[in-house]
Amino acid sequence: MRYYVLDRGDQLSVDLSEQFHKLAAKHGFRLDAESPEIVVSIGGDGTMLHAFHTFIDHIPDIAFVGVHTGHLGFYADWQADELPQLVELMSSASKSGSVRPRIVKYPLLELEIHRKSGNFSYIALNEFTLKGMDGTVVAQVDINDQTFEMFRGDGICISTPTGSTAYNKSLGGAMVHPTIEALQIAEIASINNRVFRTMGSPLLLPKHHHTDIFSRKEQRLLLTIDHVNIQVDDLISVRCQVAKEKVSFARYRPFPFWNRVREAFLG
Structure with missing residues (x-):
C-alpha cells in the first residue's frame, strides 16, 4: 500500500x-x-x-x-x-x-472566479465565502442565469454538504447529509428593511443548478476557499456549482x- x-x-x-x-x-x-x-x-x-x-x-x-x-x-x-x-x-x-x-464519496464545490485580471477555477471541500473588507457587500445573486436577489450585507457563504456543519451551521444553515449532491447558500448578516430585501433564508440547490454572484460596486472583497484567503478588488463574478469530482474517504x-x-x- x-x-x-x-x-x-x-x-x-x-x-x-x-x-x-x-x-x-x-x-x-x-x-x-x-x-x-x-x-x-x-x-x-x-x-x-x-x-x-x-x-x-x-x-x-x-x-x-x-x-x-x-x-x-x-x-x-x-x-x-x-x-x-x-x-x-x-x-x-x-x-x-x-x-x-468502504469507500464513501462526497460532493465538492466547483468555483469559477472571473476577475478583470483573468479567470480562475477552484474546488472546495467545505465552503466558499465572499466578504467585504471595507463595508457592506453589494452583490447580485443569480440562480440558473435568472436574477434572484440583490444582496447587501456582510457576505455570502456557499457550502458543500460536508461543510454544512461548519461555518454554514453558525449562519443558521441546515445540516445536510453528505451523500446529498447539493450546495447551500447562506447569507452573512444581510440588510433587510423597507428599501433593501433579500430572501433571508438559506437555500439548497441540486447538482444540476448553479448560482452566480456578481459584484455590483467597486469594493475590496475577501474570498475564502476552505482555508485559503484571496483578497480581490477586481471581481466580476463567481459561479458556484456541484463539482463533477467527488472526494473519497476510506472507512x-x-x-x-x-x-x-x-x-x-x-x-
Whole structure:
C-alpha cells in the first residue's frame, strides 16, 4: 500500500505521525508523497482541508483517513490511541482476498472566479465565502442565469454538504447529509428593511443548478476557499456549482454521519 501522512505540526500530531510511519513500515506500507493510495490526516478538520488541497490534482485516485488529536472532528474516524488498530485494519484490507474498506464519496464545490485580471477555477471541500473588507457587500445573486436577489450585507457563504456543519451551521444553515449532491447558500448578516430585501433564508440547490454572484460596486472583497484567503478588488463574478469530482474517504469501520453530528454538538 502506498500512503502519505500529513500532520498538524503540534507535538502530539508529530509524535503520532512518527508512530504511524513505524507501524506502517512493519506492515510493508510504502511512503509515497507523489501518488499515494491513502492519505492519513493527523490533527483536526483543518488538517484534513490542508491534506485535501495538497493533493487536489489527484483527488480521483486518493482516499483520505482522519485521525483526530483533539475533540472529535467530522473528518476523523480515529482517535490518537487507536493508531495500531487503524494500521492493522489497513494492512488486512490491503491483502489479496481481504475485505476492502468502504469507500464513501462526497460532493465538492466547483468555483469559477472571473476577475478583470483573468479567470480562475477552484474546488472546495467545505465552503466558499465572499466578504467585504471595507463595508457592506453589494452583490447580485443569480440562480440558473435568472436574477434572484440583490444582496447587501456582510457576505455570502456557499457550502458543500460536508461543510454544512461548519461555518454554514453558525449562519443558521441546515445540516445536510453528505451523500446529498447539493450546495447551500447562506447569507452573512444581510440588510433587510423597507428599501433593501433579500430572501433571508438559506437555500439548497441540486447538482444540476448553479448560482452566480456578481459584484455590483467597486469594493475590496475577501474570498475564502476552505482555508485559503484571496483578497480581490477586481471581481466580476463567481459561479458556484456541484463539482463533477467527488472526494473519497476510506472507512475501516462504521461511523455514521448522524453519530458524528450527535458527538460533535450534543455530546
